[in-house]
Amino acid sequence: MNRILKRPLPRNLRPPDPLPDDDTPALRFTPYAWSKLQFMCHVGDTEIGGFGIAREDDLLLIEDFVTVKQHTTAISVEFDDAAVADFFDDQIDVGRQPEQFARIWLHTHPGDSSHPSCTDETTFQRVFGTCSWSVMAILARGGQTYARLQFSAGPGGSMLLPVMIDYSPAFTGSDQEAWLSEYKQNVIPQPVFKQRGHKHEDEIDPFDVDDVFDGVFDDREVLV
Numbered sequence: 557m558n559r560i561l562k563r564p565l566p567r568n569l570r571p572p573d574p575l576p577d578d579d580t581p582a583l584r585f586t587p588y589a590w591s592k593l594q595f596m597c598h599v600g601d602t603e604i605g606g607f608g609i610a611r612e613d614d615l616l617l618i619e620d621f622v623t624v625k626q627h628t629t630a631i632s633v634e635f636d637d638a639a640v641a642d643f644f645d646d647q648i649d650v651g652r653q654p655e656q657f658a659r660i661w662l663h664t665h666p667g668d669s670s671h672p673s674c675t676d677e678t679t680f681q682r683v684f685g686t687c688s689w690s691v692m693a694i695l696a697r698g699g700q701t702y703a704r705l706q707f708s709a710g711p712g713g714s715m716l717l718p719v720m721i722d723y724s725p726a727f728t729g730s731d732q733e734a735w736l737s738e739y740k741q742n743v744i745p746q747p748v749f750k751q752r753g754h755k756h757e758d759e760i761d762p763f764d765v766d767d768v769f770d771g772v773f774d775d776r777e778v779l780v
C-alpha cells in the first residue's frame with residue numbers, strides 16, 4: 557500500500573465529490589455563488605449570514621449568495637429586520653418568487669465546524685418551520701459544509717443534503733471588489749462586550765423580529 561495515501565486528504569484538498577445521480581437531491585452552488593460564499597467566509601473573523609438565490613426552475617441550485625445588513629460576532633449573526641424586508645422587496649421587484657430567495661438560509665462559521673449551533677436550530681425551526689420546505693446550510697472556514705432540507709408538508713421531515721459545486725450551468729466571473737464592498741456595507745462586527753440587550757451570544761437570533769416575514773408580506777402563508 558502506498559503509505560503516502562494511507563491517510564485521507566483534508567476535506568478542502570480533496571477533489572469535489574461527483575454530482576449525485578438525478579434521484580439524490582443535493583444543494584448545488586454555481587462556481588460564482590460558491591466563490592462568493594467562500595470569500596465572505598474568509599474576509600472577516602465573524603459569522604456572516606445571508607440568503608441563497610435559487611434558479612427558478614432548479615430551486616436547489618444556488619446562483620448567488622446575498623447578504624443583508626447584520627451585526628455579527630464569531631458565533632452569532634443578527635440581521636437588521638428592515639434590511640431583510642428591503643431585500644425581500646427588491647427580490648419581488650426583480651420578479652423572483654419567495655421560493656427562490658427566502659427558503660435557503662446560508663451562513664458561515666469562522667472555525668472548523670459547520671455543525672449548527674442550538675441557536676441555529678432554534679432559528680431554523682422558528683423562522684422557516686412553517687415553510688413548505690427550507691434549507692439551512694453552513695460553510696465553515698475549515699472547509700466543512702452542512703446542509704439540511706426540512707419540509708412541513710404531510711408529517712414533515714428533514715434530510716441532510718450533500719453540498720456540491722455545479723459547473724454545468726453557465727456562470728459569471730468573480731467580483732471580489734463588489735463582494736468586499738457588500739461586506740463593508742452590510743457586515744458590522746460587534747465587540748462581544750457591545751452585544752445589544754442582555755442576551756448571551758448563543759441566544760442571539762439572526763431574525764431579530766418575530767414577524768419580520770409578516771412585515772414584508774401581509775400574510776406569512778405566502779411563504780408556505
Ligand SMILES: [Zn+2]
Pocket residue numbers: 663664665671672673676694
Ligand atoms: Zn451557525
